Amino acid sequence: MARSMHVRRPATLASLAAELGVSRTTVSNAYNRPDQLSPELRRRVLDTARRLGYPGPDPVARSLRTRKAGAVGLLLTENLSYAFRDPAAIGFLEGLALACEDAGTGLLLVPANPEREDVASVHRAGVDGFVVYSVPDDDPHLAAVLERPVPTVVCDQPDLGTVDRVGIDDRGAMYELAKHLISLGHRRVGVVCMRLARDRNDGFVTAERQHAAHFHVQRNRLSGLAEAFSEAGVDWSQVPVVERFDHNMASGASGAAQVLDKDPQITALICTSDVLALGAMTEAARRGLRVPHDLSVTGFDGIREAEAAALTTVRQPVLEKGRAAGKLLLDSSERTRPRSVNLATELIIGKTSAAPRGGAEERWFGP
Amino acid sequence: MARSMHVRRPATLASLAAELGVSRTTVSNAYNRPDQLSPELRRRVLDTARRLGYPGPDPVARSLRTRKAGAVGLLLTENLSYAFRDPAAIGFLEGLALACEDAGTGLLLVPANPEREDVASVHRAGVDGFVVYSVPDDDPHLAAVLERPVPTVVCDQPDLGTVDRVGIDDRGAMYELAKHLISLGHRRVGVVCMRLARDRNDGFVTAERQHAAHFHVQRNRLSGLAEAFSEAGVDWSQVPVVERFDHNMASGASGAAQVLDKDPQITALICTSDVLALGAMTEAARRGLRVPHDLSVTGFDGIREAEAAALTTVRQPVLEKGRAAGKLLLDSSERTRPRSVNLATELIIGKTSAAPRGGAEERWFGP
DNA sequence: AATTGGTTCTGAACCGTTACGGTCACTTCA
DNA sequence: TGAAGTGACCGTAACGGTTCAGAACCAATT
Numbered sequence: 131m132a133r134s135m136h137v138r139r140p141a142t143l144a145s146l147a148a149e150l151g152v153s154r155t156t157v158s159n160a161y162n163r164p165d166q167l168s169p170e171l172r173r174r175v176l177d178t179a180r181r182l183g184y185p186g187p188d189p190v191a192r193s194l195r196t197r198k199a200g201a202v203g204l205l206l207t208e209n210l211s212y213a214f215r216d217p218a219a220i221g222f223l224e225g226l227a228l229a230c231e232d233a234g235t236g237l238l239l240v241p242a243n244p245e246r247e248d249v250a251s252v253h254r255a256g257v258d259g260f261v262v263y264s265v266p267d268d269d270p271h272l273a274a275v276l277e278r279p280v281p282t283v284v285c286d287q288p289d290l291g292t293v294d295r296v297g298i299d300d301r302g303a304m305y306e307l308a309k310h311l312i313s314l315g316h317r318r319v320g321v322v323c324m325r326l327a328r329d330r331n332d333g334f335v336t337a338e339r340q341h342a343a344h345f346h347v348q349r350n351r352l353s354g355l356a357e358a359f360s361e362a363g364v365d366w367s368q369v370p371v372v373e374r375f376d377h378n379m380a381s382g383a384s385g386a387a388q389v390l391d392k393d394p395q396i397t398a399l400i401c402t403s404d405v406l407a408l409g410a411m412t413e414a415a416r417r418g419l420r421v422p423h424d425l426s427v428t429g430f431d432g433i434r435e436a437e438a439a440a441l442t443t444v445r446q447p448v449l450e451k452g453r454a455a456g457k458l459l460l461d462s463s464e465r466t467r468p469r470s471v472n473l474a475t476e477l478i479i480g481k482t483s484a485a486p487r488g489g490a491e492e493r494w495f496g497p
Numbered sequence: 498m499a500r501s502m503h504v505r506r507p508a509t510l511a512s513l514a515a516e517l518g519v520s521r522t523t524v525s526n527a528y529n530r531p532d533q534l535s536p537e538l539r540r541r542v543l544d545t546a547r548r549l550g551y552p553g554p555d556p557v558a559r560s561l562r563t564r565k566a567g568a569v570g571l572l573l574t575e576n577l578s579y580a581f582r583d584p585a586a587i588g589f590l591e592g593l594a595l596a597c598e599d600a601g602t603g604l605l606l607v608p609a610n611p612e613r614e615d616v617a618s619v620h621r622a623g624v625d626g627f628v629v630y631s632v633p634d635d636d637p638h639l640a641a642v643l644e645r646p647v648p649t650v651v652c653d654q655p656d657l658g659t660v661d662r663v664g665i666d667d668r669g670a671m672y673e674l675a676k677h678l679i680s681l682g683h684r685r686v687g688v689v690c691m692r693l694a695r696d697r698n699d700g701f702v703t704a705e706r707q708h709a710a711h712f713h714v715q716r717n718r719l720s721g722l723a724e725a726f727s728e729a730g731v732d733w734s735q736v737p738v739v740e741r742f743d744h745n746m747a748s749g750a751s752g753a754a755q756v757l758d759k760d761p762q763i764t765a766l767i768c769t770s771d772v773l774a775l776g777a778m779t780e781a782a783r784r785g786l787r788v789p790h791d792l793s794v795t796g797f798d799g800i801r802e803a804e805a806a807a808l809t810t811v812r813q814p815v816l817e818k819g820r821a822a823g824k825l826l827l828d829s830s831e832r833t834r835p836r837s838v839n840l841a842t843e844l845i846i847g848k849t850s851a852a853p854r855g856g857a858e859e860r861w862f863g864p
Numbered sequence: 865a866a867t868t869g870g871t872t873c874t875g876a877a878c879c880g881t882t883a884c885g886g887t888c889a890c891t892t893c894a
Numbered sequence: 895t896g897a898a899g900t901g902a903c904c905g906t907a908a909c910g911g912t913t914c915a916g917a918a919c920c921a922a923t924t
Contacts, residue, residue, distance in 0.1 A: 140646055142880055153904045158882060167902065185644050189623045190560045191880035194909050199557060200621040201605060210598040214581075214591035224581035230608060231577040234615075236622060237606040238568060241598045248601075254567040255603060256556045256623050277552050279507050509910055520874045525912060534872060558910035561879050 141184035150178055161187055193256060201236035202459055203257035205275055207265035210241045216377060217405065217433040221448035222263060222285070228449075229456020242271045244328065249274040259459045262287065266328050266344035283458045285451060286347045289470050294458045296451055296471040300347050303444045303475040304354030307428060308400070310442070310477060312362045314485045316398040316426065319364075321355065321371040322385035322410060323402040324348050330375040333388070337367050351402045351430065370396075374406065382409020383416075390417065397426060397486030404429035404436035404443055411439065411482070422484035432478060442483035445476045508551035517545055528554055560623060568603035569826055570624035572642055574632035577608045583744060584772065584800040588815035589630060589652070595816075596823020609638045611695065616641040626826045629654065633695050633711035650825045652818060653714045656837050661825045663818055663838040667714050670811045670842040671721030674795060675767070677809070677844060679729045681852045683765040683793065686731075688722065688738040689752035689777060690769040691715050697742040700755070704734050718769045718797065737763075741773070749776020750783075757784065764793060764853030771796035771803035771810055778806065778849070789851035799845060809850035812843045 147154045152171070159166040160175040167175075179186070193199045204226065206213055213219050230237045235258075241251050242265075252274040260275045264286040275282055276293070283294035311319065326335065326343035340356070343349035356366040370392045374381035385406060386399055390413070399414075401407035407429030411421060419425045422442075429436050432445025454471055514521045519538070526533040527542040534542075546553070560566050571593065573580055580586050597604045602625075608618050609632075619641040627642045631653040642649055643660070650661040678686065693702065693710035707723070710716035723733040737759045741748035752773060753766055757780070766781075768774035774796030778788060786792045789809075796803050799812025821838055 143882095144880070154881080155883095155904060156902090159903085162882080171902085185646055186620050187882090188561075188880050189621050190557060190566060191909090192621070192882075193557045193623055194555075194561050194880080194911085195882040197909075199623065200618070201623075203603075209595075210604065211591045211594035214587050214594060220581050220587065224578045227578035227581060227606065228576075230606075231610065234608055234610075234618060236570075236608060236618065237577065239594065239597075239604040239606070241601055241603060243598065243601075251567070251601060251603065253553050254556050254559075256560055256566065256568075279552055510912095511910075521911080522875080522913080523873060526873085529912080538872085554912090555910050558879090559912075561881085561910080562912045564879075 141179075141182040143184075143187060146175070146179055146182060146184050149182065150175060158187065190256070199256045199258050200234075201238045201257050202230060202456070203238045203240045203252075203255045203260045203275075204263065205240050205242055205252065205260055205265065205271055206263040207242050207244045207269050207271055209243060210239055213239065217435065218403070218431045218448050219263070221433070222452040222455075225449035225452025225454070226261060226456045227452075229453045229460060233456075233460045235460060240271075244269075252278070259283075261285065261455045261459055263455075264345070264347060267346060268344050269328070281459055283455050285455050288346045290468075292468060294469050294471075296454045296458060296473070297346075298446050298451070298473050298475050300350035301354040301357075303446070303477070304351040304402075304430070305358045306354075306477050307430075307442075307444055308355050308358030310479065311398050311400070311426065311428065311483060312358060314426070314483065316486055317359075317362065317364055318393070318396050318486075319359070319369060319398040319400055320389035320393060320396045321352070321369060321400045321402070322382060322389060322406050323352060323371060323373055324377050324406065325375045326373055331373050332375055332384075333373065334392075335371040335373045339373075340371065348402055355400060377403065377405060379405055379409035379412065382406035382411075383413040384409075386410035386413040398483070399425060399427050401427065401429050404431040404433045404441060407441055407443065407482075408435060408439060411441075421482050424487065426483040426486070428483055432476070436480075437478075440481040441478075442480040443478050445478050447473050447475075508546075508549040510551075510554060513542070513546055513549060513551050516549065517542060525554065557623070566623045566625050567601075568605045568624050569597065569823070570605045570607045570619075570622045570627045570642075571630065572607050572609055572619065572627055572632065572638055573630040574609050574611045574636050574638055576610060577606055580606065584802065585770070585798045585815050586630070588800070589819040589822075592816035592819025592821070593628060593823045594819070596820045596827060600823075600827045602827060607638075611636075619645070626650075628652065628822050628826055630822075631712070631714060634713060635711050636695070648826060650822050652822050655713045657835075659835060661836050661838075663821045663825060663840070664713075665813050665818070665840050665842050667717035668721040668724075670813070670844070671718040671769075671797070672725045673721075673844050674797075674809075674811055675722050675725030677846065678765050678767070678793065678795065678850065679725060681793070681850065683853055684729065684731055685760070685763050685853075686726070686736060686765040686767055687756035687760060687763045688719070688736060688767045688769070689749060689756060689773050690719060690738060690740055691744050691773065692742045693740055698740050699742055699751075700739065701759075702738040702740045706740075707738065715769055722767060744770065744772060746772055746776035746779065749773035749778075750780040751776075753777035753780040757786075765850070766792060766794050768794065768796050771798040771800045771808060774808055774810065774849075775802060775806060778808075788849050791854065793850040793853070795850055799843070803847075804845075807848035808845075809847040810845050812845050814840050814842075 143154050143157050147157045160172045238257055240255050247270050249270050252271050259281040262284045265272050286297050289295050326348050340352050360366050370389050372385045372388045374385045399410050407427055410427050414421050414425050421427050429441045429443040436443050510521050510524050514524045527539045605624055607622050614637050616637050619638050626648040629651045632639050653664050656662050693715050707719050727733050737756050739752045739755045741752045766777050774794050777794050781788050781792050788794050796808045796810040803810050
């Protein structure tokens with residue numbers, strides 16, 4: 131009798147209880163609250179479970195009842211695998227994973243293909259909260275996350291006022307970097323930046339597009355640059371700014387090429403990420419331009435590869451950012467208002483920035 | 498009336514249905530099967546949903562009913578964050594993520610702290626299947642996964658016969674690498690390997706421990722070495738093999754130091770991973786040993802950094818491995834027996850291996 | 865007038881658990 | 895001897911959906 135129907139239906143708490151002649155509660159307690167029943171009975175329950183091939187309480191059913199999924203979702207609008215290609219993203223993930231393992235929580239990578247407007251993956255994710263990392267502010271996936279009744283923390287996003295946020299002062303950091311270049315004597319510069327919106331635009335960027343950029347991070351870095359150079363008397367609208375949709379070294383190289391073709395006279399090339407900057411360096415080398423003698427190149431992020439290349443850049447604590455995001459999300463203390471955390475950055479003066487050729491003369495004859 | 502009790506309880510399918518005076522089925526259909534009801538009614542449902550702040554069907558409840566979680570679990574027994582520190586692991590994850598995004602599936606990183614024997618995280622994971630990546634064969638988390646009634650694919654594990662498997666021929670690849678060194682004339686060698694079991698043993702490894710190693714990958718690589726060198730007339734039991742629990746460059750350096758202290762006469766240092774090999778190179782440099790003139794160093798994996806260092810190594814397709822694992826898991830075609838996939842590897846002869854000093858003479862006078 | 869077919873919507877069963885508030889028999893203590 | 899306490903277990907009611915076999919209705923066909 132007991133073994134008939136073999137594996138027709140997998141055993142459940144109820145079938146186990148029936149087999150044993152006890153209540154479902156008791157079986158449940160055998161797994162979750164050993165102190166609620168006698169050791170003998172518990173042993174009997176567990177033994178029969180093994181015999182019947184009962185794998186223990188179903189996690190989904192338990193989640194439904196307890197209203198805890200034991201996982202946090204990570205939304206980053208890129209193909210999922212991008213998370214493992216981009217150095218900064220990897221660092222962020224490591225920090226987030228650190229926070230998760232401390233809390234014994236799982237980390238669910240939510241697929242959010244930026245091409246399709248398919249928000250179903252967000253709706254389908256059984257999680258206790260979301261971390262949103264660097265998506266455009268008009269991303270439908272972000273909107274879908276915000277509609278879900280779970281705590282959320284956004285990273286590298288504008289302060290929404292309704293959810294926790296962690297980020298850095300992109301604008302201020304880039305302003306400082308610009309000041310550094312300006313103090314070296316650079317007045318004629320070019321920029322290569324990451325994508326500014328969901329639509330692909332591999333080319334020059336109008337002032338309007340800069341202002342309307344949907345990627346908070348890029349918008350603020352550009353605005354920091356614009357402010358510093360404007361203060362230094364440079365007409366920002368004349369500065370060539372080139373955008374690249376894909377974020378890799380090849381983009382950095384081709385972006386640099388486009389800027390240098392447009393204005394071969396520039397003395398510094400400012401990239402809004404280290405990856406782009408490293409790509410730009412290869413293009414400079416290809417053209418026989420010596421860095422920093424003929425051309426200064428700067429990045430942003432402070433990834434390991436940049437350090438190895440002695441790149442002038444802004445170091446941001448990507449790992450800490452991830453960890454802070456996780457902590458914010460997992461710290462369930464009751465709070466009335468959303469919190470906003472800004473992490474410190476550090477300007478790293480490497481060996482890829484120096485005074486421009488003839489920069490001294492310019493200053494001698496200048497005002 | 499409609500807005501009383503404000504957000505006392507978040508709206509549910511049922512409350513929405515009640516508000517609208519329709520059945521729950523209809524509301525459900527409004528979300529999942531638009532063709533099952535009139536456009537007007539559907540619009541009315543969706544509008545009221547928005548007005549009541551109903552975020553759409555609860556994913557957990559849906560999962561319970563449909564028996565689909567929309568996610569696969571990844572178990573790798575290390576602190577979760579390790580996945581983002583180890584280059585090979587990152588590559589594997591990228592491949593797995595690729596397969597997941599193709600299928601529109603989420604990827605749940607299951608926390609499995611190797612210190613604690615806490616298997617609860619495996620039980621709590623609401624997933625449609627598991628990928629198990631390079632855990633010791635006696636790992637309790639692995640056992641817990643195998644008890645779960647979901648499809649599983651193991652990576653870099655022995656063939657369990659009951660679940661799908663993907664891996665490489667570690668033994669054969671290492672045998673080939675050893676043959677390369679032997680043909681160069683190396684007879685006196687040392688080995689630095691990764692952890693062989695769950696217990697920490699930072700030191701020399703007995704023959705017995707080599708055989709009993711619980712990490713399939715390491716066991717096979719060592720056994721490939723032992724076979725090749727034994728065939729070449731080397732008494733393997735006299736070869737110093739040093740183990741390191743932590744997998745990073747520092748371990749490679751200290752492991753190399755330990756081997757070289759034990760036998761300064763060795764002409765080649767074989768490491769079972771590129772990361773260890775790169776660490777060994779720094780130690781060689783520290784001692785003033787020129788690679789490969791004074792000492793040959795080899796690795797395993799074929800990570801980018803190894804390529805940059807022109808390391809002699811075995812390249813394995815880590816990304817493809819991850820992708821293959823994902824495909825195997827997500828390919829739901831009915832199959833009778835578990836599949837086993839072996840991916841090809843490639844011996845890369847770099848600039849870190851050469852004939853030993855005096856190697857030629859040895860052969861002149863040899864048999 | 866009866867049949868057919870199609871669309872739109874409903875009722876009830878089911879998914880597998882856990883939370884909550886008991887009951888009941890058996891001490892323990894004054 | 896009665897009141898209070900304790901340990902072990904149980905019944906019921908959710909948790910929030912999906913599914914499937916119809917019911918009700920209407921128009922078109924036979």
